[in-house]
Amino acid sequence: MITEKYLNAELNEEMQSAIHESGLRVYLFPKKGFSKYYAIYGTAYGSLNRTFTVPGESEMTTVPDGIAHYLEHKMFEDENGIDAFERFAETGASANAFTSFDVTAYLFSCTDRFYENLDILLDFVNHPHFTEENVAKEQGIIGQEIKMYDDEPDWRVFFNTLIAMFHNNPVKIDIAGTVESISYITPEILYKCYNTFYNPSNMILILVGDIDMDEAMKYVDKHLSAKQPGGEIKRYSPDEPEDRVKEYIEQRLSVSQPMFRIGFKDNHPNMSGKELLKKEIVTEIILESVFSTSSDLYLDLYEKGLIDSSFGTETELSSEYGFSLIGGESAEPEKVYEIIKGELSRLISDGIDTKAVERAKKVLISQDVRVFNNVVEMGNLFLRRLLNNQNPLEYREVAKSVTYDDVYKRLCEHFNPDNCVLSVVKPL
Amino acid sequence: METIRICDGVDLRIVNEPKFKTNLMSVYFNIPLKRSTVTYAALLPAVLKRGCVKYPTLKDISRRLDDLYSTTVNTGVRTKGDGEVIYFTAEYVSDRFIGESISAEVAEFLKEFIFSPLTVNGSFSEEYVNSEKVNLKNAITGLINDKKEYAEFKCREAMFGQDGFGMFEAGYTEDLDEITPSKLYSFYKDVLNSAKVDIFLSGSTNDKLAETVKKILASVFQPREGVYEKTQIAENIEKPVKNVVEEADVVQSKLCMGLRCGVEPSGNEYPALVLGSCIFGGSPFSKLFMNVREKLSLAYYAVARVAMFKSVMLISSGIQTENYQVAYDEIMAQFKKMQDGVIDEFEIESAKKYLSNSYNSLKDSLRSMEDYYLSQAILGNCGTIDKFIEKINAVTSEQICSVMKNIKLDTVYFLKGKRADGEAE
Structure with a gap:
């Protein structure tokens, strides 16, 4: 096993990487002086992966919606009925897990006994134990989780935007599924998903803190043997037309007062690595220069009383899906929508202010510096970056390489005022 | 933490932690949390945020901050028991990563931002005040958007009424009509001249930097008699339990229970209260998690936590409407175990480790450290985080039991859901 080191002198940060013989990729970000250690162990598997071919089989399998998330819940129990939380309780670590569209991750933070905790993490994620009984027990808990989200207007306005944007892409399906879809989940299907996607070569382990790579690798050796029979996972992604499903979606x-999101779908997925990172940065530069508190548009909307400090933007781009959102609360979301579409048309015909682009670039670079203040934020963000084959220490270099033409081109292709959607949650 | 007195009632507190890539510079005005001023206090930072003499619009402020390597400024109010603070914080990249020192410029910015607001004939701009009144009204009515937070607030309100800790820090819509720019301005002047002030400089600091910041900010503060508001803790005397049921058009019901603990946050019993509440409902191995969630599958979350200043325990859970009684009974059964001392060694040891981890983690965030030290200053304590962890570790099972025995249930608040699942159109 060879450990590679990558140094960013400007940031005074380092990344060490190693590939274990099982195929697991391990990354270490040494942080001295911090009290906390953080480990996050993730697989490139999320709610999107509902149809796939199990390695070694020829038929495609379609699984119930919400299964990746359900699996995440069930990984915590072992054959002795002991919950991983109980094991972490013995060491004092704070453990958790999450499931997103394309990632499932297990994590802990602690201020001592790091290697013991790493031992527990690697052990429980590599020991599934599903029975009829323990699978049934989770229905009630996850059912309440789903209902909690049904009442959260922020979550609903977000998902409705995806529903209005995407025809076939499974990103529009709720990550936790529905009370009905999860009722079809059985131990057999859970094992099938586990065996397909929890193969070490589909996973990444990230360690942040004052940690020694060689010592950490001893625990990886303990839990993972040489390359396990796996083979290629064929993931099926349905074709997605470029146009939106419908321009307007509403829920009461x-x-x-009304909440809204304006959504722009990304019609150029299938990118990864530096190319994808650059696309993300260019998109962020547009959002920052056109919609941030430093922009003319923000001031105009705010002074007209059409938006308040809840107004904000985000972009999420991966190889399987992508979108950008603008939103907040407003008494008149339709008016905000029209003004924003008008501003985008104007920018597409006249071009963006070059000063605003330069300012946005600087803002992003200084935000990147701040990420390194927080070991948890580092681990979570870098897991996503590394699963996309991006080097997290290259962000500022890529940001600096962005040109005005990159920005203008992206503005025209992505922020198309004739293909965006408006999602509104209104009071009853 | 080191404290330098700038003048009577104004302290500069220095937290030197060079491991961070940013510095934090903050000004806190400590005022009592009163029904007559709560809405004024919430409105004030929103109006100041709109513009000052040197940077008259949101855009001017924002662009100045962009120029200062994207410094972020936050302002608002935060409750501290029966008191509250109006805060102004600026987080900026520390010198090492930009090759120059901008601390003096950040201090100058904060000085302008707080002390030189836009005024018209000796009062705030009417336009800014009116537009922020609309925004504040939306923020106040927006409490209902987060049902968990709403239920917890309604429970607190049922316990204490519209006073001190029972209030919503964003204020009350019915106050807004009477607030004029000149009334708000005189409230502002009063805060500037009489509140107890704490200024924090945290991150990579040194004597020279502290001196620079002190010099810039000292010029705008006059000596004052300002003192911290003393919080009246919730006494654990016997009273009939209040039951409040409110119907709402939601899918999931929220059950929230408020209990009076009667423990002084500076007293000897406080560490036992913190440890007991962690065992009861503050961790993934707590009695509430293991039983209400894992064993009975009644809820996704069932938690308990203690509001330190007021000594109130809030239990909070999201459940199916028809499970009200079974959830209530289970929560109370688990609480009775705490009071009867049915706590095993594993739970105590686990909670001690869990809390030691949580408190040590505060040291990895400048904001958390500032908040911790500010709370300690308000309480008149000078204890460090390490000292508090030591106290937690010394707590015995008998001490937990004796604190829990004295806790009294005050209010049961139920936000009763009456909605079937809905879909978008």
Whole structure:
């Protein structure tokens, strides 16, 4: 096993990487002086992966919606009925897990006994134990989790945007599934998903803190043997037309005033690595220069009383899906929508202010510096970056390489005022 | 932490932690949390945020901050028991990563931002005040958007009424009509001249930097008699339990229970209260998690936590409406175990380790450290985080039991859901 080192002198940060003989990729970000250690162990598997071919089989399998998330819940129990939380309780670590569209991850943070905790993490994620009984027990808990989200207007307005944007892409399906879809989950299907996607070569382990790579690798050796029979996982992604499904979507919930999201779908997925990182940065530069508190548009909307400090933007781009969102609360979301579409048309015909682009670039670079203040944020963000084959220490270098033409081209292709959607949650 | 007195009632507190890539410079005005001023206090930072003499619009402020290597400024109010703080914080990249020192410029910015607001005839701009009144009204009515937070607030309100800790820090919509720019301005002047002030400089600091910041900010503060508000803790005397049921158009019901603990946060019993509440409902191995969630599958979350200043325990859970009684009974059964001392060694040891981990983690965030030290200053304590962890580790099972025995259930608040699952159109 060879450990490679990558240094960013400007940031005074280092990344060490190693590939274990099982195929697991391990990355270490040494942080001296921090009290906390953080480990996150993730697989490139999430709610999107509902149809796939199990390695060694020829038929495609379609699984119930919400299964990746359900699997995440069930990984915590072992054959003795002991919950991984109980094992972490013995060491004092704070453990958790999450499932997103394309990642499932298990994590802990602690201030001492790091290697013992790493031992527990690697052990429980590599020891599935599903029975009829323990699978059934989770229905009630996850059922309440789903219902909690049904009442959260922020979550609903977000998902409705995806529903209005995407025809076939499974990103539009709720990560936790529905009370009905999860009722079809059985131990057999859970094992099938586990055996397909929890193969070490599909996973990444990230360690942040004052940690020694060689010592950590001893625990990887303990739990993972040489390359396990796996083979290629064939993931099926349905074709997605470029156009939106519908321009407007609305839901009524118990809220005080309307909430909205304006969504732009990304029609150029299938990118990864530096190319994808650059696309993300260019998109962020546009959002920052056109919609941030430093922009003319923000001031105009704010002074007209159409937006308040809840107004914000985000972009999420991967190889399987992508979108950018603008939103917040407003008494008149339709008016905000029209003004924003008008501004985008104007920018597409006149071009963006070059000063605003330069300012946005600087803002992003200084935000990148701040990421290194927080070991948890580092681990979570870098897991995503590394699963996409991106070097997290190269962010500022890539940001600096962005040109005005990159920005303008992306503005025209992505922020198309004739293909965006408006999602609104209105009071009852 | 080191404290330098700038003048009477104004302290500069230095937290030197060079491991961070940023510095934090903050100004806290400590005022009582009163029904007559709560809405004024919430509105004030929103109006100041709109513009000052040197940077008259949101855009001017934002662009100045972009120029300062994307410094981020936050302002608002935060409750501290029966008191509250109006805060102004600026987080900026420390010298090493930009090759120049901008601390003096950040201090100058904060000085302008707080002390030189836009005024018209000796009062705030009417336009800014009116527009922020609308935004504040939306923020106040927006409490209902987060049902968990809403239920917890309604429970607190049922316990204490519209006073001190029972209040919503964003204020009350009915106050907004009477607030004029000149009334708000005189409230502002009063805060500037009489509140107890704490200024924090945290991150990579040194004597020279502290001196620079002190010099810039000292010029705008006059000596004052300002003192911290003393919080009246919730006494654990016997009273009839209040039951409040409110119907709402939601899928999931929220059950929230408020209990009076009667423990002084500076007293000897406090570490036992923190440890007991962690065992009861503050961790993934707690009695509430293991039983209400894992054993009975009644909820996704069932937690308990203690509001330190007021000595109130809040139990919070999201459940199916028809499971109200079974969830209530289970929560109370688990609580009775705490009071009867049915706590095993594993739970105590686990909670001690868990809390030691949580408190040690505060040291990895400048904001958390500032908040910890500010709370300690308000309480008149000078204890460090390490000292508190030591106290937690010394707690015995008998001490937990004796604290829990004295806790009294005050209010049971139920936000009763009456909605079937809905879909978007």
